[in-house]
Amino acid sequence: MIVTVTPNTALDVTYTVDGLRPGEVHRARDVRHRAGGKGVNVARVLHALGADVRAILTAGGSTGAAVEADLAAAEIPADVVPIGGETRRTTTVLADDGSVTLVNEPGPRLTGTEWQTLAAAVRTRKPDVLVCSGSLPPGAGGYAELLGGSKSILDTSGEALLAALAGRPSVVKPNAEELREVTGLRDPVAAAAELRKAGAGAVVVSLGGEGLLAVTGSGTWHAAPSTLLSGNTTGAGDAVVAALALGLGQGESWPDILRGAVALSGAAVLGPLAGDVDLAHYHREQGLVAVRARPGLLDTT
Template sequence: MIVTVTPNTALDVTYTVDGLRPGGVHRARDVRHRAGGKGVNVARVLHALGADVLAILTAGGATGAAVSADLAAAGIAADVVPVGGETRRTTTVLADDGTVTLVNEPGPRLAEAEWQAFATAVRARNADVLVCSGSLPPGAGDYADLLGGRPSILDTSGQALLAGLAGRPSVVKPNADELREVTGLRDPEAAAAELRRAGAGAVVVSLGPEGLLAVTASGTWHAAPSTVLRGNTTGAGDAVVAALAWGLSRAEAWPDILRRAVALSGAAVLGPLAGDVDLAHYHREQGLVAVRARRS
């Protein structure tokens, strides 16, 4: 079983508009609500692939109830840890020119007892791969407290990423900006090597339309898509994490994992909402992704 961990759950609200103009009045053509947070998105992608997956998440208030109801309706197995604060909302505005604007609330503060209950729920699960994703809400501990020496993926940023390295995650997945922020290095390969020295088993860097860079104990690879896609990029990184978790759970070789990750990321860009994937594109693209070994 793959277990995803989302301490800072959200109800994702997505607006589709003709165009976004600062200071203007906008009328949305479409409004959609769904359970979100990065770990929830990962679980949704894995569920679509037919994987055995469980989402562990926090939920509080009426918004948290809406999150729980949406997961149940989607058939996604979930272990929901109740909290006293109201679950946050995240807002995505999709404009017809392809721009994507996000507004992310910080999330409710967790009491110490709430964080401990959440950590206990995570530790109680015997996961083949544990996926810890997203920001940490105020009052939370470190992701290192949850990793526990098992196969794991850490997808977060800033101080949460640096502190999480103490748990020695099998893989971390920053994007290029997040990697530069925590290392101060502009060269992604050198920065990834720095995170490996700090405790990460492997580092997979999202390079946007240029694909993925993987720096691992067994080699360094660059994987590039066959074409640049236009669409909703908000769930692309979560689809990469889903592919990494799937590959780790099956002990696949890194080039095969990266082909799936790039193909699934593109499939997410074509999906209308974070967590959706275009499975037809995914299956077509896997054989077209170019994976090249890099000299160290």
């Protein structure tokens, strides 16, 4: 079983507008609400692929109730930890020119008891692969407390990422900017090597339209999509994590894992909302992704 953990759950609100102009009034053509947070998005993608997955998440207040109702309607297995605070909302504005604007609320403060209940839920499930995703809300402990005892993937940023390396995650998945932020290094291969020295088993770096870079104990690879896609990029990184979890759980080689991850990321860009994937594109693209060993440094500056 793959278990995803989302300490900072959200209700995702997505607006579609003709164009986004600062300081002006906008009228949305379409408004959609969906249970979100990075781990929930990962679980949604895995569920669409037919994987054995369970989401562990927090939920509180009327917004939390809406999150629970959406997960139940989508038939995504979930363990929900009740919290006293109101679950946050995240807002995405999709404009016709292809721009994507996000506003993310910080999330409610967790009590020590709420965090320990979340950690206990993870231990009870005994996952084959554990996915820890997203920001940590105020009052939360660290992801290092949850890692260990199973294969694991960490997708967070900043201090939460650095602190979690003590838990020795199997894979860490920052994007290029997040990697540069925590290491101070502009070269992603050198920066990824620093995270490996600090405890990460492997580092998979999202390079946007250029694909993925994987720095592992068995080699370094760059995987590129066959074509540049336009669409909603908000769930692309979560789709990468979903593919990494599948590949890690099935013991696939790194080149095969990366082919699936790039293909699924593109499939998410073609989906209307975070957590949606175009399965036809996913299956077609896997055979078209170019994966090359990279013995030297990759300069993305």
